Amino acid sequence: MSIKRKKIYEEIVDIILEDIKSGELEPGDRLPSITDMAKTHQVSSASVREALNSLRVMDVIEVKHGQGSFIKQKMPLGFEQNFEIITRADIENLLELRKIIEVGCARAAARKVDEAGLGKIKEALDKMPTALENNELGEQADYEFHISIAESTGNPLLVSLLEDVSETMIRTMKETRRIWLYEGHKSIEKIHNEHKLIYEAIRAGSDEAAAGHMYDHLLGVEELLLKHY
Structure with a gap:
């Protein structure tokens, strides 16, 4: 070894x-x-x-x-424990995986989602502006939005694949939203609108539109993060 x-x-x-x-x-x-x-x-x-x-x-x-x-005035929970550092390679690997899995999830969700699944996606989407108004980063709502799409496909293996990388996903979502907050509210509005486009395409049953909007969103996240790493 x-x-x-x-x-x-x-x-x-x-x-x-x-x-x-x-x-x-x-x-x-x-x-x-x-x-x-x-x-x-x-x-x-x-x-x-x-x-x-x-x-x-x-x-x-x-x-x-x-x-x-x-x-920072307040250290994060578990400060005494070892931190896992996110590297540029981590970001590239994660976003490659997410583009492969989540684009397919969005396409499948548009074909298969039921009212309950659609409601769960919408609930996560609606949390995002509230998180911003409360000066929260909202990465948990972001993660819930994406995992809800996977769940609405009815395929537990797709959900399991995303859950396996959930910690890294949430940490990169947190960093992405930090950068967007730093760059201003227009950037935050942009990310929320991207999520809305994905949701609307799934709700309309437009599978290719849902897949396309998801890919564009993830590509934008990747480009933003790599610009700062």
């Missing part, structure tokens, strides 16, 4: 997490600039940027536009 060596950015993440746990870095503290951290650790700015992206996904730091990166 081969021993996996940590990447440079993972080592930077570990250093910052240890500094938080030891009290050297406290909630609300501003982290040094990317340039200063690169000099301190004798690494590239790209490695520092990737480390900060990972810490943001973990909910350990927040980035304030024009001010820098800050340790």
